[in-house]
Amino acid sequence: MTVSVPDRTAAWSALARHHETVRGLHMRDLFARDPERFPRFTLEVGDLFLDYSKNRITHETVALLVELARACGVPELRDAQLSGEPINVTEGRAVLHTALRNCSDRPVVVDGVDVMPEIRRVLTHMEEFTEQVRSGAWTGHTGRPMEHVVNIGIGGSDLGPVMVTEALGSYGHPRLTPHFVSNVDGTHLAETLRKVDPETTLFVVASKTFTTQETLMNARSARDWFLAREGADEAAIARHFVAVSTNEEGVRDFGIDPANMFGFWDWVGGRYSLWSAIGLPIALSVGMERFRELLEGAHLMDEHFRTAPLAENMPAILALLGVWYSNFFGAASHAVLPYDQYLHRFPAYLQQADMESNGKSVDREGRQVEWDTGPVVWGEPGTNGQHAFFQLLHQGTRLVPCDFLAPCRSRNPLGEHHDVLISNFLAQTEALMRGRTQEEVEGAMTAQGVDPARIAELAPHRTFPGNRPSNTLLFDEFTPRTLGSLIALYEHKIFVQGVIWNVNSYDQWGVELGKELAGTVLQEVQGRDPVTGHDASTNGLIQRYRARRRPT
Ligand code: F6P
Numbered sequence: 001m002t003v004s005v006p007d008r009t010a011a012w013s014a015l016a017r018h019h020e021t022v023r024g025l026h027m028r029d030l031f032a033r034d035p036e037r038f039p040r041f042t043l044e045v046g047d048l049f050l051d052y053s054k055n056r057i058t059h060e061t062v063a064l065l066v067e068l069a070r071a072c073g074v075p076e077l078r079d080a081q082l083s084g085e086p087i088n089v090t091e092g093r094a095v096l097h098t099a100l101r102n103c104s105d106r107p108v109v110v111d112g113v114d115v116m117p118e119i120r121r122v123l124t125h126m127e128e129f130t131e132q133v134r135s136g137a138w139t140g141h142t143g144r145p146m147e148h149v150v151n152i153g154i155g156g157s158d159l160g161p162v163m164v165t166e167a168l169g170s171y172g173h174p175r176l177t178p179h180f181v182s183n184v185d186g187t188h189l190a191e192t193l194r195k196v197d198p199e200t201t202l203f204v205v206a207s208k209t210f211t212t213q214e215t216l217m218n219a220r221s222a223r224d225w226f227l228a229r230e231g232a233d234e235a236a237i238a239r240h241f242v243a244v245s246t247n248e249e250g251v252r253d254f255g256i257d258p259a260n261m262f263g264f265w266d267w268v269g270g271r272y273s274l275w276s277a278i279g280l281p282i283a284l285s286v287g288m289e290r291f292r293e294l295l296e297g298a299h300l301m302d303e304h305f306r307t308a309p310l311a312e313n314m315p316a317i318l319a320l321l322g323v324w325y326s327n328f329f330g331a332a333s334h335a336v337l338p339y340d341q342y343l344h345r346f347p348a349y350l351q352q353a354d355m356e357s358n359g360k361s362v363d364r365e366g367r368q369v370e371w372d373t374g375p376v377v378w379g380e381p382g383t384n385g386q387h388a389f390f391q392l393l394h395q396g397t398r399l400v401p402c403d404f405l406a407p408c409r410s411r412n413p414l415g416e417h418h419d420v421l422i423s424n425f426l427a428q429t430e431a432l433m434r435g436r437t438q439e440e441v442e443g444a445m446t447a448q449g450v451d452p453a454r455i456a457e458l459a460p461h462r463t464f465p466g467n468r469p470s471n472t473l474l475f476d477e478f479t480p481r482t483l484g485s486l487i488a489l490y491e492h493k494i495f496v497q498g499v500i501w502n503v504n505s506y507d508q509w510g511v512e513l514g515k516e517l518a519g520t521v522l523q524e525v526q527g528r529d530p531v532t533g534h535d536a537s538t539n540g541l542i543q544r545y546r547a548r549r550r551p552t
Helices: 009-022 025-033 057-071 073-084 116-135 161-167 186-194 213-227 234-240 248-254 275-288 288-307 314-328 346-359 392-397 418-432 438-447 452-464 481-500 511-523 536-548
Strands: 042-045 048-051 148-152 177-180 199-207 239-243 262-263 333-338 377-378 402-407 472-477
Touching: 009 057, 009 314, 025 418, 042 288, 042 314, 048 199, 048 213, 048 314, 048 481, 057 314, 057 472, 057 481, 073 148, 073 288, 073 481, 116 262, 116 275, 116 288, 116 392, 148 213, 161 177, 161 262, 161 275, 161 346, 161 481, 177 186, 177 275, 186 213, 199 275, 213 234, 213 239, 234 239, 239 248, 239 275, 248 262, 262 275, 275 288, 288 314, 288 481, 314 481, 333 346, 346 377, 346 481, 392 418, 402 418, 418 472, 438 452, 472 481
Parallel strands: 148 177, 148 199, 199 239, 239 262, 333 377, 333 402, 402 472
Antiparallel strands: 042 048, 048 472
């Protein structure tokens, strides 16, 4: 790794001092003072328009945040990542999801080898296969075309594909119904299998490692279910099971012919893998042309991220605003609020992308970090969220920075629905920013003729502090290209924040301990081992479960 971590102390200190002067300012006054605030704090990349003017920032804040990014080596690490250096230090790997969507002629070299020809080869394989399945030329063992695609995977081998397939639902193939099974809870698989016909079902077993307990168990149970049907034998498996993995041996051991395997590489992180063959269920649903548009949209954002100065760099700006609230205002969470039903899985997808990447507490050198790192990311689509948790966003004691996302044109124009949706969307960001003062509340209640004693009683409850920050991301229409740009935007945002916090965003050791302990506990819940080795709580719970579990 050639990039050394520079001293960031001076930039942090300058921001801490600046925070003292900004924390008391109200955005309402900042807007009143500066008629240019909207154009000053907006950015456009392709179809994505970002308004970040409703943040607790001044011109100087942005300058100081950009200085922090420079001091932390963001440009150098960005270039190192994009050029294939092994920036994932704990796993000794390059991080090259950007190569998967490299629509330029530029080679991308890992260990002296240009990886682009291999990437194009797998894309061609995906193209041939998806065309066969979509056209009906690929048939099941009884000669019928496929009608159901069941993706079996978890984490990055599920969340990205399911989010994108749902998001592009309006582009879906009319004959093919996509399904996603991730949870090892047998209900997930059982409920899915109830909806499909084995003769017309294609299973995509997706696992980077092909060792993940949940995925292998679901895949085995799916195979047993399939083989239990009349006429289905091992030879029929080849027509109904394909795999996406980096582990050819594991795929072969499972019983899937490597000819039906779509490969990818260890330099693709699981949560950054939807651009690889892990995107197969997406391509089966929307077609390879649309899948390539998704890649193009992401590439557009990659190029912007690579070349735009930090102060005009959309992912960098979003990242820096997040740092501003996490590290200077003490915000512990970040809400992502898509006003688009198609994006209903976007917050869940982002949770893995962000929290598995930046939920770390040691730095790249293994030292305890002295600052807060990744926030809790959460959200739900609007307008549903408004009737659930927005109360806390408006009047709670915690500061929750929000991203609001919406398309200008609906893919389902239905009467006035979209105008109503968007009016809510815009009203929420305005309300969060402006708030409503006690004087305004009292004035309005007086005008309505409310009794003064009642006004005094109710006014504090009806007052909104405002000054609650939000970013607004508007796009024209929801297309594969837009979605590609949007996902890449957040991926790069996460990367920039990881650099600023000096954590390795590309490992996930934190998921290991639970996995290991589950192995021990399984032996015990099934009665193979005595239950003594844990704390009293865990021992007691295992014993209680053992006494009550359904006998096998
Ligand atoms: O549980 C963590 C994790 O390793 C994720 O990072 C990954 O996306 C997921 O498990 C699934 O892994 P695999 O694709 O190897 O089955």
